[in-house]
Amino acid sequence: MALKLAIVGRPNVGKSTLFNRLAGKKLAIVDDRPGVTRDRRFASGSLGDMNLSLVDTAGFEDVDDDTLEARMRRQTELAIDEADVCLFLIDAREGVTPLDQVFAEILRRRDKPVLIGANKAEGKQGEPGIAEAWTLGFGEPIPISGEHGEGMADLYAALDSISVEWEWEDKKIRLVDTAGLRRKARIHEKLEQLSVADSIRTIVYAEVVLLVMDATHPFEVQDLQLADLVEREGRALVFVLAKWDLVEDQAETLKTFKEHAERMLPQVRGAPVVALSAETGFNLDKLMPAVVRTHNNWSTKVKTRDLNDWLQLAMQRHAPPSVNGKRIKPKYMAQTKARPPTFVLFSSRADQMPEQYRRYLVNSLRESFDLPGVPIRITIKSGANPYADADGDKRPMGSGTKRGPREKPKKLGVSENAKEAKQLRVKKAGKAKRMAKEAATDAAVAKPVIRSRTQKPGRAK
Known part of the structure; x- marks a missing residue:
């Protein structure tokens, strides 16, 4: 299925030139004068091994509603709504203009994936404009030249790793699609090399990784290497067996897959397996619950x-x-x-x-x-318990004031024993004196009380 790409931007930033290059033939009229393209143009194109459904649009202008330019603007807005991805072009030589900023705000409200392309970036003249493009808020600008074909490899890598944000059961999800990775022996062209690097970079910054495998040929060497990379990077993992509708003995295939996963990837033992078919929609409803459960496990804190x-x-x-x-x-x-x-x-x-x-x-x-x-x-x-206090009571974090078992007393030398014995004798002598003094005080208070109780009636004290 072709990716529907709308090429948008203000007039005269090179949209039609790039459209012709991606389509592989001259379909759109190219002229330095703004306003040459007045309606949407459609064509099939390709970039590397990626099939594209291209839409060239009229230049976006901020004009009154009853003009020809306003009708051209509505055509551009319609193209944005129908596209899978918008490629927003600016002129790298001119930098970001006020009209670019207005257009950027409209794209943000449309809630579509947007790539920012800094066109006419050949040579060093476009470097300041590329730096300014960051201010539009669509991530890293892609320096390209539609006229000379420069930057097409970078454009391919960006298109092949599109992220989409949505909510599932009140949880915000960001899904990043990456290029399929081939064996290293087959990675020759620069486009594929960049695609591999981009996929690995995506794994590093992900939280949950869906490792999608062909259910008819699971666990090839590349699959094992990717699963091992996910574990080494500390990411949560969910196995996805795609094309499940093509599997004849589904129960036996699923059992065999789980056995192989336990044996060959013990470091991610118990990772959930979702067998599904994107073609028929089978088991698609089980994918997101598995992702959320795995993410919760990944975030676990144990007392x-x-x-x-x-x-x-x-x-x-x-x-x-x-x-x-x-x-x-x-x-x-x-x-x-x-x-x-x-x-x-x-x-x-x-x-x-x-x-x-x-x-x-x-x-x-x-x-x-x-x-x-x-x-x-x-x-x-x-080392021992790092949370033991000075008197030997071990109190782990979170255990409150409950005291644990006391450590055994240290064995002291002869001189230390003598010193400790003397201190103990002094302490006991002092305690004995305090007890004797307290007893004498108590007797003095009690004596008159006893005498008054033994006096005979009528006799003066």
């Missing part, structure tokens, strides 16, 4: 107390190994960040912790706290 309770159970089920006859002793764990969930484990002999046991902890953590399909990071550090 420190729950985390340390889990750590004790995990150690009971599978005790840490011994190194040179001395057992490694994990002592305390805390979460340092989410997105992805990242934890720090304090342990004795941290540098000797086997990778196998660390993987065991990751898998157990994923299973216990229901974190399928998200990368989990565990950093192991030497």
Whole structure:
């Protein structure tokens, strides 16, 4: 299906020249005088391996409603409404004009994907205009020359990674479509090389990545490499099996896919799998719920107390190994960040912790706290509980004032023991004196009371 691209902008910025280049033939009249194009023109074109449905528009002008220019403006607005993407051209040599700013405001209200193209950018004369184009608010300008064909590779990369924003169940979603990645041996042309780099850059800045695979040929080498890249970048992952309508034994295919995913990609164990068909619409309603669940898992924060309770159970089920006859002793764990969930484990002999046991902890953590399909990071550090206070009471973050077990007293030397014993004797002697003084005071107060109670009636005191 061809991408419908509307080329828009004020008069005489080179729209028709670019239209002819993308169409591969001279269909639109080109002249330096503004207003030559008075109606929309349509043509099929291509850029690299991308099919385009092109729309050339009249120059946008701010005029009265009852003029010919106003009718031309309405034709331009109609082209914007019908397009998938708008390519907004400015003249890089002239820079941003007030009419460009008016047009930019209209495009923002239309809620369409917009790319900003700085045309006539050959040589250094267009550099100031390219810098000014940032002020229009449509992202990075694409320097191009419709007349000489410069910048077409950059235009291809931008068109092949279009983002769309919408709301799904009161949640704001931004969807970025990227180019399909081929094997490196097939990546020869500059257009494809830029497309690959753009797709990888998109993964780095994404939160949830939908890895779309052909259901009839899933898990090719490129798919595994992409899944591994997603995990290394710390992004959440959802597998999408497309063209599901072409699969004959769907139950067996889905079962085999999940088994292969568990074996070949254990680092993203449990990632959701959505088998769908864009052609028939089958299972499309299951895609966004899977995305939202995975995003919530990716943003999980675990309470420190729950985390340390889990750590004790995990150690009971599978005790840490011994190194040179001395057992490694994990002592305390805390979460340092989410997105992805990242934890720090304090342990004795941290540098000797086997990778196998660390993987065991990751898998157990994923299973216990229901974190399928998200990368989990565990950093192991030497030391005891870093949140123990000075008198030895261990109080993990979030545990309030509840006191934990006291540490064993330190073993002191001979001189330190003698000094401590003397201080204790002085302390006890002082306490004995205070108690004796208090007893004497109490007796003096009680004595007259006792005497008054034993006096006979009628006798004076």
